[in-house]
Amino acid sequence: xxxxxxxxxxxxxxxxxxxxxxxxxxxxxxxxxxxxxxxxxxxxxxxxxxxxxxxxxxxxxxxxxxxxxxxxxxxxxxxxxxxxxxxxxxxxxxxxxxxxx
Amino acid sequence: xxxxxxxxxxxxxxxxxxxxxxxxxxxxxxxxxxxxxxxxxxxxxxxxxxxxxxxxxxxxxxxxxxxxxxxxxxxxxxxxxxxxxxxxxxxxxxxxxxxxxxxxxxxxxxxxxxxxxxxxxxxxxxxxxxxxxxxxxxxxxxxxxxxxxxxxxxxxxxxxxxxxxxxxxxxxxxxxxxxxxxxxxxxxxxxxxxxxxxxxxxxxxxxxxxxxxxxxxxxxxxxxxxxxxxxxxxxxxxxxxxxxxxxxxxxxxxxxxxxxxxxxxxxxxxxxxxxxxxxxxxxxxxxxxxx
Numbered sequence: 001x002x003x004x005x006x007x008x009x010x011x012x013x014x015x016x017x018x019x020x021x022x023x024x025x026x027x028x029x030x031x032x033x034x035x036x037x038x039x040x041x042x043x044x045x046x047x048x049x050x051x052x053x054x055x056x057x058x059x060x061x062x063x064x065x066x067x068x069x070x071x072x073x074x075x076x077x078x079x080x081x082x083x084x085x086x087x088x089x090x091x092x093x094x095x096x097x098x099x100x101x
Numbered sequence: 102x103x104x105x106x107x108x109x110x111x112x113x114x115x116x117x118x119x120x121x122x123x124x125x126x127x128x129x130x131x132x133x134x135x136x137x138x139x140x141x142x143x144x145x146x147x148x149x150x151x152x153x154x155x156x157x158x159x160x161x162x163x164x165x166x167x168x169x170x171x172x173x174x175x176x177x178x179x180x181x182x183x184x185x186x187x188x189x190x191x192x193x194x195x196x197x198x199x200x201x202x203x204x205x206x207x208x209x210x211x212x213x214x215x216x217x218x219x220x221x222x223x224x225x226x227x228x229x230x231x232x233x234x235x236x237x238x239x240x241x242x243x244x245x246x247x248x249x250x251x252x253x254x255x256x257x258x259x260x261x262x263x264x265x266x267x268x269x270x271x272x273x274x275x276x277x278x279x280x281x282x283x284x285x286x287x288x289x290x291x292x293x294x295x296x297x298x299x300x301x302x303x304x305x306x307x308x309x310x311x312x313x314x315x316x317x318x319x320x321x322x323x324x325x326x327x328x329x330x331x332x333x334x335x336x337x338x339x340x341x342x343x344x345x346x347x348x349x350x351x352x353x354x355x356x357x358x359x360x361x362x363x364x365x366x367x368x369x370x371x372x373x374x375x376x377x378x379x380x381x382x383x384x385x386x387x388x389x390x391x392x
Contacts, residue, residue, distance in 0.1 A: 009186045016185025019178045026175075027353060030346040037343055038122050050342035057171065057349065058331055060178045061324035068192060077193075084196050090203040090329055094210065098332035 011071050015064065022060035029053030062091055120343025127158070128344050132172060132351020139176055139352070140359025142236075142372055146352055147173055147294035148229055149375075152382050154344070162218050162225075166293025167339035170327045172352040173295045177324025179356055180317070189317035191310065197275075198282040199322055202296070203329035205286025210330035213291060214337070219390050225292050226386035232298045233379040236372050273309045281307075282322075290330030295323040 033049030040046065065088050072080040131153045135146025147169040154165035184190055281303040289296035297319040304315035334340055 005188060009188055012188075012190070012192075013186030016182040019182040019185070023175065023178050023182070023353065027350060030350055034120075034125055034343065034346050034350075037120055038125070041119075047342065050346050054171065054335075054340065054342060054345060054349075057174055057178075058328055061174060061328045064178075064181065064321070065196075065325060068196060071192075080193055080196060083200060087196055087199045087203055087325065090200070090207055091325070094207055094329050094332045097211070098336035101333075101336040 008071070008075070011067075011074075015067050018067070019060055019064065022056060022063065026053050026056040026060070029056060062088075065091065120341070120347070124158075125343065125347045128154070128347035129351035129354075131157075132348040132353075133355035133358070134351075135172065135348075136176065136352035136355025136357075137359040137362075138355075138371075138375060140356040141362060142375060146176065146355070147292075148232060148298075148379060148382075150348065150352075151225070151293050152385070154348075156385070160341075160344070162221050163213060163334075163337075164339045164341060166221075166291070167331070167334035167337075168341060168345045168348050169293035170289070170331055170334065171340060171345045172348050173289070173293070173327045174324050174331070175349045175353050176295065176356055177320055177322075177327065179353060180320035181324065183360070184317040184320060187317075189314050190321050191314055191318045192321075194278075194304075194308070194310070195318045195322050198278055198300075199325050201279040201283040202286035202289075202300075202322060202326045205283040205288075206290035206326045206329035207286075207333075209287045209290025210333035213334075216291075221291065222386045222389040224288070226383045226390065228288055228292060228294070229379050229383040229386070233376040233383065235298065235302060236376040236379070274307050278303055278308045286326045286329065289323065289326050296326060297323045 029049050030053035033046050033053055036043065036046035036049055065084060069081055069084045069088065072078075072084060131150060132146070135150040135153075137146075138149055139146035150169045150172060151162075151165045154160045154168060155162050158165075160168070181190065281299055285296035285299035285303075288294065288299065297316075300319040300322060301312075301315045304310040304318060305312050308315075310318065331340070
């Protein structure tokens, strides 16, 4: 029992680090985007940077969900693989609907 | 005064609310405050950010909500990164409840255009009144079992630094948990707040999860729920990139500072102050419903 928890905890910690990387990347892009907005408001660079930053930010929880699916698959907890897939499906629906507008 | 925008006109929104250095500073500062309050009170900064963006800066409510929702994602990821690997986050329970919560958020985003601003004001007034009430009467029930007990499929087991013991708990009353999660998701998508304020008490008081685990689990959940509705808000043009960026950066900074100051036990007077502030906000929005 304890081994399972330890393995899980380790995976979770790696995931935590991944989230931090995502946040740092997003922050950097957003900061650059704002700087570009001030320095060259007419240019398109700021818009692109800001969008990339926001998308990166949005991706972090999504990545979290995908990683959970993998975690549960590795632990052979098929019920929770299913549950997490459903959540991912809901998030995907949102993105698909958004892209179609 | 930045004027009032015609909601459905994306281009108008974009042009009417161009970001200036002053605005960046203003929104970022607001973000810092919201982030700090969020970290100190264990409550999302969204409830404070939305009124600021909407009332102080004159942004339409739906835009204010969408921007605030982006900061919720930032807060969630920051909190999840911090609480990762300590077995505090009950991933199983969290994901199960997320099925309901994300659904609620999705429905909110899809149906938002059906509701006039006045209805959102009313909902916001109600939710903030409930939140301020909860802040004043927050109970901290101990749901701790003997360490030899089997926590079951959904329960949890973690090592609590504070008490220096291993904590075990079982999960109960799942149907209530799912229903409230759906509602929390809906409120999150419609108002741009985290919804953790509904999730934490639900997990703690009804589902039998100890407070720290409930808070950690909720922290993860609010980000996933937010992402269920954000893409649609984005497509509707509600997310002004400059404002959103400033707010997110501010909140990230503020929450880091808030975590540093840490000591939540002494935040009692702060909680009281914020509860009163939030209640005033609630009354303000109640008035707006009638105007």
